Amino acid sequence: xxxxxxxxxxxxxxxxxxxxxxxxxxxxxxxxxxxxxxxxxxxxxxxxxxxxxxxxxxxxxxxxxxxxxxxxxxxxxxxxxxxxxxxxxxxxxxxxxxxxxxxxxxxxxxxxxxxx
Amino acid sequence: xxxxxxxxxxxxxxxxxxxxxxxxxxxxxxxxxxxxxxxxxxxxxxxxxxxxxxxxxxxxxxxxxxxxxxxxxxxxxxxxxxxxxxxxxxxxxxxxxxxxxxxxxxxxxxxxxxxxxxxxxxxxxxxxxxxxxxxxxxxxxxxxxxxxxxxxxxxxxxxxxxxxxxxxxxxxxxxxxxxxxxxxxxxxxxxxxxxxxxxxxxxxxxxxxxxxxxxxxxxxxxxxxxxxxxxxxxxxxxxxxxxxxxxxxxxxxxxxxxxxxxxxxxxxxxxxxxxxxxxxxxxxxxxxxxxxxxxxxxxxxxxxxxxxxxxxxxxxxxxxxxxxxxxxxxxxxxxxxxxxxxxxxxxxxxxxxxxxxxxxxxxxxxxxxxxxxxxxxxxxxxxxxxxxxxxxxxxxxxxxxxxxxxxxxxxxxxxxxxxxxxxxxxxxxxxxxxxxxxxxxxxxxxxxxxxxxxxxxxxxxxxxxxxxxxxxxxxxxxxxxxxxxxxxxxxxxxxxxxxxxxxxxxxxxxxxxxxxxxxxxxxxxxxxxxxxxxxx
Numbered sequence: 001x002x003x004x005x006x007x008x009x010x011x012x013x014x015x016x017x018x019x020x021x022x023x024x025x026x027x028x029x030x031x032x033x034x035x036x037x038x039x040x041x042x043x044x045x046x047x048x049x050x051x052x053x054x055x056x057x058x059x060x061x062x063x064x065x066x067x068x069x070x071x072x073x074x075x076x077x078x079x080x081x082x083x084x085x086x087x088x089x090x091x092x093x094x095x096x097x098x099x100x101x102x103x104x105x106x107x108x109x110x111x112x113x114x115x116x
Numbered sequence: 117x118x119x120x121x122x123x124x125x126x127x128x129x130x131x132x133x134x135x136x137x138x139x140x141x142x143x144x145x146x147x148x149x150x151x152x153x154x155x156x157x158x159x160x161x162x163x164x165x166x167x168x169x170x171x172x173x174x175x176x177x178x179x180x181x182x183x184x185x186x187x188x189x190x191x192x193x194x195x196x197x198x199x200x201x202x203x204x205x206x207x208x209x210x211x212x213x214x215x216x217x218x219x220x221x222x223x224x225x226x227x228x229x230x231x232x233x234x235x236x237x238x239x240x241x242x243x244x245x246x247x248x249x250x251x252x253x254x255x256x257x258x259x260x261x262x263x264x265x266x267x268x269x270x271x272x273x274x275x276x277x278x279x280x281x282x283x284x285x286x287x288x289x290x291x292x293x294x295x296x297x298x299x300x301x302x303x304x305x306x307x308x309x310x311x312x313x314x315x316x317x318x319x320x321x322x323x324x325x326x327x328x329x330x331x332x333x334x335x336x337x338x339x340x341x342x343x344x345x346x347x348x349x350x351x352x353x354x355x356x357x358x359x360x361x362x363x364x365x366x367x368x369x370x371x372x373x374x375x376x377x378x379x380x381x382x383x384x385x386x387x388x389x390x391x392x393x394x395x396x397x398x399x400x401x402x403x404x405x406x407x408x409x410x411x412x413x414x415x416x417x418x419x420x421x422x423x424x425x426x427x428x429x430x431x432x433x434x435x436x437x438x439x440x441x442x443x444x445x446x447x448x449x450x451x452x453x454x455x456x457x458x459x460x461x462x463x464x465x466x467x468x469x470x471x472x473x474x475x476x477x478x479x480x481x482x483x484x485x486x487x488x489x490x491x492x493x494x495x496x497x498x499x500x501x502x503x504x505x506x507x508x509x510x511x512x513x514x515x516x517x518x519x520x521x522x523x524x525x526x527x528x529x530x531x532x533x534x535x536x537x538x539x540x541x542x543x544x545x546x547x548x549x550x551x552x553x554x555x556x557x558x559x560x561x562x563x564x565x566x567x568x569x570x571x572x573x574x575x576x577x578x579x580x581x582x583x584x585x586x587x588x589x590x591x592x593x594x595x596x597x598x599x600x601x602x603x604x605x606x607x608x609x610x611x612x613x614x615x616x617x618x619x620x621x622x623x624x625x626x627x628x629x630x631x632x633x634x635x636x637x638x639x640x641x642x643x644x645x646x647x648x649x650x651x652x
Binding site: 030063071 | 188199
């Protein structure tokens with residue numbers, strides 16, 4: 001994880017950072033994108049939560065069970081918030097991942113991008 | 117079971133239960149251990165955690181060998197199982213008193229049901245249903261992952277008793293037999309042994325015998341003979357009992373003759389062209405483990421196979437009748453107490469997850485052939501309505517997923533006296549089937565598999581036939597089909613009295629088909645026999 005896109009809007013409140021991004025990927029967060037998203041989220045030490053389309057319900061962004069269960073479709077707006085160590089880095093990385101369509105084009109086949 | 121070797125050639129005498137003789141090496145039964153609570157922590161959650169970990173190991177092994185395409189799916193499944201959140205709802209169910217099997221099955225099913233597509237949905241999420249269903253099953257299989265208590269083919273099984281699941285898991289095509297120290301002539305395993313033609317003797321007392329001994333089991337004489345002299349060769353399985361002399365049967369309407377199915381192997385045990393229907397499929401015997409019983413696809417596959425074999429003839433499938441001597445590790449512990457407790461439909465309604473799996477499979481199979489559903493151990497009309505409600509809900513769920521289904525007619529087993537005496541209140545049932553074995557057990561308040569009270573059970577035939585007269589009249593008044601699927605229909609005198617009481621629809625074990633057909637043919641030919649007095 002490295003890119004820090006200045007384009008990605010973000011807000012800060014104490015140790016908590018938030019951003020909002022639209023899902024433009026073909027189907028939405030189905031199996032493979034959910035794996036990619038939650039694996040990246042789990043690589044950060046801070047707490048990460050996601051709310052869909054202005055919902056007041058914050059889902060654990062590290063839980064694929066919760067992310068899949070939310071059935072996040074194309075066109076949905078995701079609010080991603082992180083609290084704690086490396087929170088800003090985390091929301092930027094996750095926001096950019098969504099913008100890059102979960103790197104689906106680059107990593108055909110493998111959900112996690114490992115050599116396969 | 118360490119026992120001294122006895123080579124004296126002595127014989128044990130017991131009660132003959134299933135005819136024929138078999139000679140072979142002895143297999144002494146050991147207690148099968150079922151792991152439902154963690155032996156160290158005493159915690160069922162630890163059992164579930166361990167099963168999930170085992171499923172992850174399996175998936176990782178598969179992923180390491182998989183093509184990139186399927187590796188993506190496996191990765192997804194692994195991530196799902198590694199996510200602690202997947203256990204949360206199951207743990208909540210365990211905290212509410214469910215066992216790990218049903219807790220996991222129920223929690224996963226609820227999660228999977230949330231993926232049923234709505235009108236704006238697309239296939240990508242609905243397609244996950246298959247992956248998640250597979251996950252659900254992997255963990256169930258892991259929960260059931262203990263070694264099967266099977267024994268060598270051709271062996272004589274020696275033990276105090278034998279669970280039906282052990283009988284069903286065994287391959288009897290190589291012969292063998294059953295010698296029980298306790299046991300009963302009217303237990304379910306006895307019923308299975310007679311249907312399959314496996315020689316069986318019960319009530320032999322303490323048997324001093326070890327693995328590696330040879331023994332002869334004589335199901336006609338009720339004998340177990342140790343180390344029979346080698347000079348006297350004995351065929352593996354000899355002569356079935358001859359058909360008893362014909363009892364007089366009244367004539368009149370033609371009798372519909374069906375066959376009872378306990379296993380898919382039974383499908384090859386009769387000539388399809390010579391039967392009118394399958395009158396009873398005992399599904400609790402088809403699915404010997406909880407992982408099987410909770411697997412919708414295994415249910416569907418079994419029902420479709422039966423329908424296909426019957427070539428358009430009607431098939432009546434009884435929902436899981438667990439309890440008593442029919443146990444299911446992790447779901448139904450059985451035991452004598454359950455004979456008057458949580459059994460049959462009571463158990464299904466108490467564990468709706470189990471009922472829902474089977475209901476979905478029956479709805480799917482009913483779309484493919486003439487299938488009816490029989491509800492076991494019904495006591496009150498409300499139980500039928502409750503089960504009909506489950507079918508209606510699952511029908512709606514499957515329809516939403518675009519699955520092809522048909523609602524099968526729901527009938528009831530008439531085996532609880534309360535139901536038999538109030539049959540007129542059961543207009544909600546589509547048909548009735550009398551289970552004579554259980555009805556007699558409950559009429560006499562004498563457990564069918566307790567030798568100490570067996571004479572009371574057998575002696576209650578007068579009460580049984582008085583009640584059957586009434587049942588027959590009530591069914592006629594309601595205009596509902598009525599059949600008999602108990603052992604009584606396979607016995608000459610029993611059959612004669614049933615026909616006299618107005619029963620025209622019977623279903624018997626494959627091994628009794630020929631004899632019963634012979635009896636019925638005799639009745640048709642003996643026109644003058646009409647009007648003979650029968651029964652008490």
